[in-house]
Amino acid sequence: MAENTRETFEPNIVAFLCNWCSYAGADLAGTSRIHYPSNVKVVRVMCTGRVNPLFVMNALQQGADGVLVSGCHPGDCHYMQGNYYARRRFTLMRRFLEYLGVEPARVRMSWVSASEGSKWKEVVEEVVEGVKAVGPMDQFKRRQLNW
Amino acid sequence: MADKILKKDKAAEALKELSKFRLFAPAKSDDVVLFRQIEDPAEACLDYANSTVPPKKVVFPQTETLFRFKLGNPELREKNVEEEGTTVIFGLRPCDARAMSIVDNLFSWDYEDPYYLKRRELTTLVGMACVTPPSVNCFCASVGGEPFGTENLDLLLVDMGEEYLVKVLTDKGGKLAETIGSFMENAPEGAAAKAEELAGAAREALSRSIDTSGIEAKLPALWDSPLWKEVSAACLGCGICTYLCPTCHCFDIQDEVEDAEGRRCRMWDSCMFREYTLHASGHNPRPTRKERTRNRISHKYSYFPGKFGVIACVGCGRCVNLCPVNIDILEILGKVVEA
Amino acid sequence: MVDQAKLREVAREVISREDVRLLIGYRPGTYGFRARPAFVESAEQVEELVFTPACVSNLASYLVLEEKPPLPRGAEPDNRKVAVMVKGCDSRALVQQMVEKAYERDHLVVLGIPCSGVVDMARVEARFPGVLSAGSIIREGDDFVLSFDGKTEKVPAAELLADKCKRCRYPTPLVSDIMLDDEVERFAEDDFSDIAELEGKSVEEKWAYWAEKFSRCIRCYSCRNVCPMCYCEDCILDRLKPVWMRRSVDISENTAFHISRAYHLAGRCIQCGECARVCPVDIPLMELNRKFYKDVEELYDYEPGLSTEATPLLSTFSVEDREDFIL
Numbered sequence: 001m002a003e004n005t006r007e008t009f010e011p012n013i014v015a016f017l018c019n020w021c022s023y024a025g026a027d028l029a030g031t032s033r034i035h036y037p038s039n040v041k042v043v044r045v046m047c048t049g050r051v052n053p054l055f056v057m058n059a060l061q062q063g064a065d066g067v068l069v070s071g072c073h074p075g076d077c078h079y080m081q082g083n084y085y086a087r088r089r090f091t092l093m094r095r096f097l098e099y100l101g102v103e104p105a106r107v108r109m110s111w112v113s114a115s116e117g118s119k120w121k122e123v124v125e126e127v128v129e130g131v132k133a134v135g136p137m138d139q140f141k142r143r144q145l146n147w
Numbered sequence: 148m149a150d151k152i153l154k155k156d157k158a159a160e161a162l163k164e165l166s167k168f169r170l171f172a173p174a175k176s177d178d179v180v181l182f183r184q185i186e187d188p189a190e191a192c193l194d195y196a197n198s199t200v201p202p203k204k205v206v207f208p209q210t211e212t213l214f215r216f217k218l219g220n221p222e223l224r225e226k227n228v229e230e231e232g233t234t235v236i237f238g239l240r241p242c243d244a245r246a247m248s249i250v251d252n253l254f255s256w257d258y259e260d261p262y263y264l265k266r267r268e269l270t271t272l273v274g275m276a277c278v279t280p281p282s283v284n285c286f287c288a289s290v291g292g293e294p295f296g297t298e299n300l301d302l303l304l305v306d307m308g309e310e311y312l313v314k315v316l317t318d319k320g321g322k323l324a325e326t327i328g329s330f331m332e333n334a335p336e337g338a339a340a341k342a343e344e345l346a347g348a349a350r351e352a353l354s355r356s357i358d359t360s361g362i363e364a365k366l367p368a369l370w371d372s373p374l375w376k377e378v379s380a381a382c383l384g385c386g387i388c389t390y391l392c393p394t395c396h397c398f399d400i401q402d403e404v405e406d407a408e409g410r411r412c413r414m415w416d417s418c419m420f421r422e423y424t425l426h427a428s429g430h431n432p433r434p435t436r437k438e439r440t441r442n443r444i445s446h447k448y449s450y451f452p453g454k455f456g457v458i459a460c461v462g463c464g465r466c467v468n469l470c471p472v473n474i475d476i477l478e479i480l481g482k483v484v485e486a
Numbered sequence: 487m488v489d490q491a492k493l494r495e496v497a498r499e500v501i502s503r504e505d506v507r508l509l510i511g512y513r514p515g516t517y518g519f520r521a522r523p524a525f526v527e528s529a530e531q532v533e534e535l536v537f538t539p540a541c542v543s544n545l546a547s548y549l550v551l552e553e554k555p556p557l558p559r560g561a562e563p564d565n566r567k568v569a570v571m572v573k574g575c576d577s578r579a580l581v582q583q584m585v586e587k588a589y590e591r592d593h594l595v596v597l598g599i600p601c602s603g604v605v606d607m608a609r610v611e612a613r614f615p616g617v618l619s620a621g622s623i624i625r626e627g628d629d630f631v632l633s634f635d636g637k638t639e640k641v642p643a644a645e646l647l648a649d650k651c652k653r654c655r656y657p658t659p660l661v662s663d664i665m666l667d668d669e670v671e672r673f674a675e676d677d678f679s680d681i682a683e684l685e686g687k688s689v690e691e692k693w694a695y696w697a698e699k700f701s702r703c704i705r706c707y708s709c710r711n712v713c714p715m716c717y718c719e720d721c722i723l724d725r726l727k728p729v730w731m732r733r734s735v736d737i738s739e740n741t742a743f744h745i746s747r748a749y750h751l752a753g754r755c756i757q758c759g760e761c762a763r764v765c766p767v768d769i770p771l772m773e774l775n776r777k778f779y780k781d782v783e784e785l786y787d788y789e790p791g792l793s794t795e796a797t798p799l800l801s802t803f804s805v806e807d808r809e810d811f812i813l
Contacts (some may be wrong), residue, residue, distance in 0.1 A: 054722075054730060057745045061738055074805065084803035087812070092752050092781055094811060099685060099777045100745070101693025110813035123813045139693050140741035142405065176702055178608075179768045199766050200704060209704065210734040283517060283618040354618045355517075380525040383551065385708035387766055401733055414733050417706075422724050434555035471712050471764035472543060473515040473522035 011065035011131040015040045015124075016051045018083070021072035021113045028117035036121040037128040040068065047071065049082025053093040056107055060097075061142045066106040066131035070123065073111040083111070102139055105130035150334035151313040151324060153304070158311065161327040162188035162237065168271075169234040171205050173198050182236065193238050196281035197463065201393035202239045206247060206266045209390075210414040213262065213400070218407035228265040235323065238275040238304070241296035242287045242461040246393030247272070248299040252455040253396050271323045274300040278345055279352060284464030286355040286477060292461050294349035295342070305342045312342050357480050359448070359458060366449035369486055370441070378479045379440035381472040386417035388443065388466035388474070394459045397423075418442055444479055487625055488537045488599055488667045496664055497532040500569045500595055507566035510548050511597075512541040518617040519610050519632065523548065537571065537666070539630060540623045542604045542648065544758040545570050546579035550588055550717035569595035573604070574670075575650065577659035578756035578791030579714035584661075585796050586754075588717065598662025600670040603643065603651035605630065607763075610646055614639070650759035650772070653677075660792060678780040684773065700740040702767040705733075709761035709771050710747060715754045722746060748774035753782045753799025756791035 017023040023044050029036060045051055048071030056067045069090055071083040087109070094107040108130070110123045153161060162172065162185065172191040174183040180195045182202045214225045251267065254260040277285070277294035287293060297303050301320030305312040312334055315321050324331070369375075389395040399416035402409055416423060419440075424433045433439050451459035460476070467475050493511075501509045513524035513534040521540040525548075526532055549568060557563060572580060577598060584591055602625055610623070614632065621634030629640045644652070653676035658669045684692065707723065710716045722730045723743065731742040748771075757779060761771040782788050785808055788799050 053749060054746055057742055058730070061742055074809075081803065084805065084807065085800070087807055087809055088786070088800060088803055091785065091808065091811070092778060093749065095781050096745070096749065096752075096774075096777060098689070099681075099692065100696050100741070101689050101691075103689050104811070108813060109811065126813060139697070140738045142738045176698065177768050179702065179766075181702065181767070210736065283616050381523040381548075383547070383708065383711040383764075385711040385764070386704075386706035387708050387764075390704050390706045391766060399733065403732055403734060412734060414735065415704075420707075420724075431555075435553040467516075469766045471708055471760075473520045475516035478516045 009132060009135060011039050011128060012063060013040045013066040013068060013127060013131060014059040014064040015042050015068040015070060016045050016055060017042055018048050018071040019044055019046050020078040021076065022070035024114035025112040025116045025120045028114065029120045032117045034117055034121045036124045039128050040124055047079050047082035048086035049079065051086060053089045056093055060137055061140060063141060065137040066127060068108045068110065068127050070110045070112050073113055076113060103134040105134050106137060150339055151331040152334045153311040153313050153331045155310055157330040158193065159188040161330040162191055164327050165235050165237060169232055170237060171202065172237040197240050200391060201243050202236050203246060203393050205234065205236055206270055207263055207396065210412055211262065213411045213413060215408065215410045228262050231269065234270040235273060236270060237273045239272060240277060240281065241274050241300065242292050242463045243393045244272050244274050244299045245292050245296055246461045249394050249457055249459055250396045271301045271319050272299065273302045273304065276303055276305045277349055278306050282464045282468050283354055284467040285353055285462060286357060286464065287462035288350055288353050289356045289359060290458050290460050290462045295346035305345065307341065312338050355477055357477050362480060362483055363449045363452045365483055366445045369483060372486055374482050374486055375437045375441045379437045382436040382440055382474060383471060384419055384421065384436050386419055387469050389417040389419055390415055391465045391469055393461055393463055490536055493537055493666055494532045494535050496597060496666060497526065497535050498529050501526050501532060502529050505566050506569050506595055507564050509569040510545045511535045511571045512537055514620055519621045519623055537599055538623050539604045539625050542607060542763060544576045544579060544714050544760045546572060546576050546714040547712055550583060567593055567595050569597060571597045571599055572659050573599050573601035574654060574657040574659055575756060575758040577661050578656060579758060580661055581794055582715060582754055582756050582791040584794045585798060596662045598659030598665045600658040600667045602657060602670050603647045605646045606648040648759060650757060678776060681773065681776050681780050697737060699769045700744055701737050703740040703769055704767060705735050705743060706766065708764045712760045712764045715751055744774060748778060751775055752778040753788060754790050755779055
């Protein structure tokens with residue numbers, strides 16, 4: 001396997017997208033043939049409010065270099081309030097992980113609506129750039145420690 | 148082999164020499180003393196009371212791989228403990244060394260545990276006599292130990308002020324002593340007598356004790372006694388008393404899978420946890436902390452001696468010192484005697 | 487200082503009430519300066535009750551720790567009240583438990599103890615090692631007076647005080663039925679400078695710091711069990727489906743454990759400091775909890791455990807919540 005230098009490092013990014021906005025937005029980017037980095041692995045959830053903050057921790061543990069949580073713009077949530085709850089949770093989680101020594105570039109959040117295919121591309125590009133800049137996640141990644 | 152003297156200013160050099168083996172010695176992290184693998188002798192802290200986590204973790208690691216497996220490959224790759232190589236635990240307290248001989252009973256009883264026993268075979272134990280008892284809650288003399296005890300040790304160091312008296316107790320110890328022979332001198336006459344004196348003083352200095360005779364027989368009769376509710380009322384159900392006990396040896400076995408590879412590993416478990424006895428049906432034969440506390444005490448002072456003829460407690464005092472709510476095994480035993 | 491005779495008298499009255507089944511207080515420990523929880527079920531037992539600066543435990547934990555195994559057929563559960571002694575910090579745990587509807591207010595009889603600070607037992611024992619016979623600690627003005635083995639020593643309070651007490655904002659219980667002493671004025675303030683200092687370090691420095699601390703963890707779960715706010719019947723740490731964190735002890739799982747534990751206390755930790763006190767390997771757990779406390783206060787102007795009318799922080803939101811990091 002090629003060595004992960006800064007230049008060749010292709011980060012693994014897990015994206016939790018809400019069914020109603022961001023997933024549809026990403027879908028629109030696809031159907032509109034907008035090219036965006038293929039580093040994101042999408043997990044569709046019904047609402048960002050369903051994303052347990054520990055998912056972030058778990059993804060980083062299991063080999064993600066970055067995590068993106070994306071949902072409807074404030075006020076547009078299909079379930080009225082799910083994204084507001086998520087906003088609080090991830091604000092706290094992100095600041096906490098930074099406090100432990102996990103670069104904030106690894107934990108991102110965005111609002112992407114179903115019509116924002118091009119915004120999805122910009123978001124992904126920015127997230128990928130950010131994670132590339134900080135390199136592979138090696139703080140508490142689950143390795144085969146002492147195996 | 149005759150007794151030797153290791154001057155304290157030579158101790159670092161001797162440790163350096165020993166670090167060619169897998170060397171564990173007490174080291175300080177903040178204010179906590181733990182046995183750690185030492186590469187630089189400066190890390191070691193020999194002027195210590197006792198380690199918070201007993202050195203049992205060297206021969207019985209908190210998490211250890213038994214074997215590894217791969218998807219689509221019927222071959223199991225067993226962990227080769229031999230690869231770990233010669234191991235030296237430097238500066239452990241006589242009670243912790245004695246604890247290992249107690250745990251040996253369990254791991255070589257109906258089934259000989261190859262991992263544990265191999266590691267024991269590879270490990271040389273260099274003890275550090277307790278010139279002053281490490282804590283007010285030490286009671287080793289009540290359960291068959293001694294501050295200067297030599298049981299199960301290969302070498303025993305006695306702090307004589309400026310120097311350590313090194314007593315060679317086994318062939319294994321003799322071999323290890325040879326590797327650091329150039330740092331040591333022959334012990335002068337009278338050194339052994341002085342050590343004997345110190346040993347006597349150390350025994351005198353033990354402030355707590357318990358008469359254990361009869362406890363083994365008495366405990367099963369106290370199964371329904373109200374005393375268990377009383378002594379366990381404050382128990383939080385954490386694992387401090389068991390994880391930090393040098394003789395506690397319960398483990399759990401788990402499979403861990405990473406992609407197409409996995410391992411079967413075992414890890415410490417504690418009878419003070421709810422899930423320890425929880426059945427798949429949801430039934431729990433030890434439903435509350437009362438039953439768990441009863442089991443902890445009974446196992447150490449009745450079931451284990453019933454099976455192996457030795458109390459599974461060495462009186463190191465850790466469970467008393469570190470219990471967050473001051474549950475005191477000596478107080479409990481006192482109540483058992485009285486009951 | 488609380489008058490010990492008065493404390494016992496009140497306790498006797500309370501436990502003699504027909505609607506009270508249990509009184510949780512403090513009694514002297516088995517050695518040295520220690521004090522430990524006492525569980526009083528009859529008036530005869532009140533004689534052993536004390537309150538001194540050695541009474542460090544947060545007894546609110548026991549209200550939610552009680553195991554309720556299935557009752558024998560036909561038996562009725564004992565639903566009488568529980569009386570509990572609380573210091574200022576401990577009382578906030580009661581408030582927060584009630585905010586979370588762990589039980590109803592009339593389940594409790596709260597004996598409030600205005601508190602001018604408890605000792606850090608590790609500091610006491612380091613300073614006066616080897617004390618086996620019962621010793622006592624009392625507060626006299628700005629000093630602690632320690633009596634043991636026929637000696638009496640006076641030590642400036644600041645040298646032995648627990649860290650949490652040096653920044654205590656609420657020394658007088660916020661909820662009580664019977665106050666056992668006069669109110670104590672707020673004597674300290676919390677500026678979170680310790681947390682700010684750590685925040686100011688580089689990412690690498692922070693991780694190096696925490697990796698060393700977490701690598702010591704033996705996962706005894708004492709921090710979880712002692713916590714008055716950790717009372718889920720089915721903790722995610724114990725759950726097997728899914729396995730949130732593995733049982734194996736290594737830096738990855740230990741970090742996951744500490745993240746989970748601290749996150750579950752976000753907006754709930756009332757800063758009693760019990761987790762850090764009980765940790766056998768001295769992991770500074772309060773530095774994790776206090777980070778959340780600081781953030782929650784800064785971002786949402788929220789302090790847990792102050793009013794039973796409050797809404798749990800993460801069960802609510804404001805449309806105005808900050809979102810400067812969101813793309």
